[in-house]
Amino acid sequence: MQRVERRHVRYHVRGDVPPVLQVRPGESFLVETDDFLTGSVRSADDLATEEGTLPYSRSTPPRWNPVTGPVFVEGAERGDALVVEFERIVPDARGVCCIVPGIGPLADSRRWPELGDAATIVIEHEPGPSGTTRDGMAHWGSRTWSLNPFIGTIGVAPDHEVESSLVGQGVWGGNWDCRDLKEGSRLFLPVYHEGGLLYVGDMHGSQGDTEWCGVANEVRGEVVLSCGVLKGKRIPYPRLEKPDSIVQLYADRPLEDAVRAATTLLMEWLVEEYGFSPRDAYFLLSVASDFRINVYQMVRAGRLNYTVGAELPRYHLTT
Amino acid sequence: MQRVERRHVRYHVRGDVPPVLQVRPGESFLVETDDFLTGSVRSADDLATEEGTLPYSRSTPPRWNPVTGPVFVEGAERGDALVVEFERIVPDARGVCCIVPGIGPLADSRRWPELGDAATIVIEHEPGPSGTTRDGMAHWGSRTWSLNPFIGTIGVAPDHEVESSLVGQGVWGGNWDCRDLKEGSRLFLPVYHEGGLLYVGDMHGSQGDTEWCGVANEVRGEVVLSCGVLKGKRIPYPRLEKPDSIVQLYADRPLEDAVRAATTLLMEWLVEEYGFSPRDAYFLLSVASDFRINVYQMVRAGRLNYTVGAELPRYHLTT
Numbered sequence: 259m260q261r262v263e264r265r266h267v268r269y270h271v272r273g274d275v276p277p278v279l280q281v282r283p284g285e286s287f288l289v290e291t292d293d294f295l296t297g298s299v300r301s302a303d304d305l306a307t308e309e310g311t312l313p314y315s316r317s318t319p320p321r322w323n324p325v326t327g328p329v330f331v332e333g334a335e336r337g338d339a340l341v342v343e344f345e346r347i348v349p350d351a352r353g354v355c356c357i358v359p360g361i362g363p364l365a366d367s368r369r370w371p372e373l374g375d376a377a378t379i380v381i382e383h384e385p386g387p388s389g390t391t392r393d394g395m396a397h398w399g400s401r402t403w404s405l406n407p408f409i410g411t412i413g414v415a416p417d418h419e420v421e422s423s424l425v426g427q428g429v430w431g432g433n434w435d436c437r438d439l440k441e442g443s444r445l446f447l448p449v450y451h452e453g454g455l456l457y458v459g460d461m462h463g464s465q466g467d468t469e470w471c472g473v474a475n476e477v478r479g480e481v482v483l484s485c486g487v488l489k490g491k492r493i494p495y496p497r498l499e500k501p502d503s504i505v506q507l508y509a510d511r512p513l514e515d516a517v518r519a520a521t522t523l524l525m526e527w528l529v530e531e532y533g534f535s536p537r538d539a540y541f542l543l544s545v546a547s548d549f550r551i552n553v554y555q556m557v558r559a560g561r562l563n564y565t566v567g568a569e570l571p572r573y574h575l576t577t
Numbered sequence: 578m579q580r581v582e583r584r585h586v587r588y589h590v591r592g593d594v595p596p597v598l599q600v601r602p603g604e605s606f607l608v609e610t611d612d613f614l615t616g617s618v619r620s621a622d623d624l625a626t627e628e629g630t631l632p633y634s635r636s637t638p639p640r641w642n643p644v645t646g647p648v649f650v651e652g653a654e655r656g657d658a659l660v661v662e663f664e665r666i667v668p669d670a671r672g673v674c675c676i677v678p679g680i681g682p683l684a685d686s687r688r689w690p691e692l693g694d695a696a697t698i699v700i701e702h703e704p705g706p707s708g709t710t711r712d713g714m715a716h717w718g719s720r721t722w723s724l725n726p727f728i729g730t731i732g733v734a735p736d737h738e739v740e741s742s743l744v745g746q747g748v749w750g751g752n753w754d755c756r757d758l759k760e761g762s763r764l765f766l767p768v769y770h771e772g773g774l775l776y777v778g779d780m781h782g783s784q785g786d787t788e789w790c791g792v793a794n795e796v797r798g799e800v801v802l803s804c805g806v807l808k809g810k811r812i813p814y815p816r817l818e819k820p821d822s823i824v825q826l827y828a829d830r831p832l833e834d835a836v837r838a839a840t841t842l843l844m845e846w847l848v849e850e851y852g853f854s855p856r857d858a859y860f861l862l863s864v865a866s867d868f869r870i871n872v873y874q875m876v877r878a879g880r881l882n883y884t885v886g887a888e889l890p891r892y893h894l895t896t
Contacts, residue, residue: 466868549785
């Protein structure tokens with residue numbers, strides 16, 4: 259299997275960078291990803307303080323949120339859609355979460371002043387039934403929960419250059435921190451450049467909705483992907499298919515605008531691909547007991563938008 | 578079992594109304610609830626047009642969203658908390674959903690103009706394993722999904738009068754349209770008046786997140802409740818306990834303010850009742866793979882706020 263090494267990380271996503279790998283449609287390939295601060299926070303003693311992170315924040319673009327790539331997919335051309343399959347996501351043996359002074363909803367809390375002080379926790383990743391951490395457990399002191407490894411940042415080279423891999427998001431992809439970009443899911447992205455030019459990074463071992471303190475269980479890892487090309491297929495915004503549901507993604511601020519756009523685009527999807535009348539789609543989303551809005555990420559950082567998904571179980575599609 | 582009949586509906590919730598029932602703590606009682614337009618929309622031919630709804634909209638307060646009550650709970654005094662157990666929720670044999678002209682996110686859509694026209698659908702409710710509709714299925718034409726009967730509006734008489742049962746929401750309760758106010762859940766409300774003075778109404782047979790078109794599967798029904806009294810227990814905002822999780826509710830606009838308040842109040846709950854340090858609570862919500870934000874209701878109607886819940890599985894509480 260072809261592999262892209264971790265040293266091929268970048269902090270912007272753009273169309274004029276030579277590919278680091280070329281793959282055929284359907285070919286599985288492995289990408290090594292680096293973590294949110296390029297490996298500089300590895301233990302509880304490594305604090306993401308303002309001084310400590312200056313070398314990362316001061317560069318242009320800032321060296322936060324590295325992505326690996328770009329990967330050239332043969333046959334992909336402007337106007338096509340790229341289908342990315344997440345075949346295997348294996349996080350390293352431990353991840354970290356940080357309180358970064360000045361960042362996060364409670365950084366300036368008077369009630370709990372300690373939430374403005376730099377702190378790092380280490381989260382141990384125990385292998386699961388597969389023998390790897392792809393389906394294992396997270397341990398932090400005496401606390402335990404299931405790992406849910408996913409890819410925080412993924413996209414193709416956009417039509418126009420974006421500010422950085424940290425705050426860039428849009429129809430081309432970006433830093434979504436969407437917990438459903440995981441094994442078994444398929445992501446549909448529009449193609450702007452020959453080969454698509456896919457970037458992947460920012461693996462999270464686990465994360466709650468909103469990514470509350472601004473940082474998740476951040477981890478290096480390896481991801482195995484394959485890409486398909488849908489010729490001439492236009493999509494208004496990236497879509498996600500899970501084994502039992504479909505999810506329309508959207509990133510915007512304020513949060514209700516993201517929710518409205520995702521839900522309206524889901525209606526478009528139902529009308530155009532599943533034969534719904536607009537009225538039936540409108541009614542169904544209002545009365546179906548299992549239509550869900552997922553608030554994947556709601557972090558206030560620069561121009562970063564909030565990420566939501568409008569999710570409908572597949573059985574509704576076949577009536 | 579004591580019963581409150583449907584005719585005891587009101588359109589405001591306030592502390593100077595004589596109780597229609599008096600119950601002891603722990604006593605089960607049955608409340609008949611009426612539906613969103615007081616039974617005027619019962620078939621696909623009944624349209625919630627502007628002219629048709631004038632008699633309901635023009636009164637003060639408007640006769641939308643009736644609630645039954647108030648119920649006086651013995652021993653409840655200002656400064657206590659009322660614990661409401663949802664023991665049984667049985668919707669009628671059919672519910673309706675409407676497109677109300679001028680209401681809803683797509684009422685003014687140029688792409689889909691028909692979404693501004695009045696329309697009503699009838700949803701048949703089939704009994705489930707219990708022999709009643711409390712655990713049955715919804716049928717709309719050839720479409721089928723699970724019923725999830727819940728109470729859309731519930732609260733105690735507030736400290737100060739609120740505008741109406743339709744747009745009123747606050748620390749005392751209100752029109753939340755929260756799908757987790759269902760059988761097996763326990764809701765904690767603050768008490769402002771002697772007896773608590775509980776109001777209940779606005780049953781929904783099923784509803785998707787956001788209540789997208791502005792109206793759910795609206796239905797008359799019967800609910801069996803019981804109330805406990807926690808003497809001198811102060812809560813900053815109503816809380817909900819489900820069998821396997823705890824949920825901090827909040828209603829506000831914009832949506833991100835509701836999410837931030839619910840999550841911060843959940844942290845307070847973890848710190849004050851479950852022995853978490855603020856820092857541990859802050860980290861946990863950021864990295865726990867199963868911390869969820871529920872966007873229960875996001876309807877733009879008058880001063881109505883959007884309703885969210887911050888939900889954490891119980892196993893996290895015991896470490």
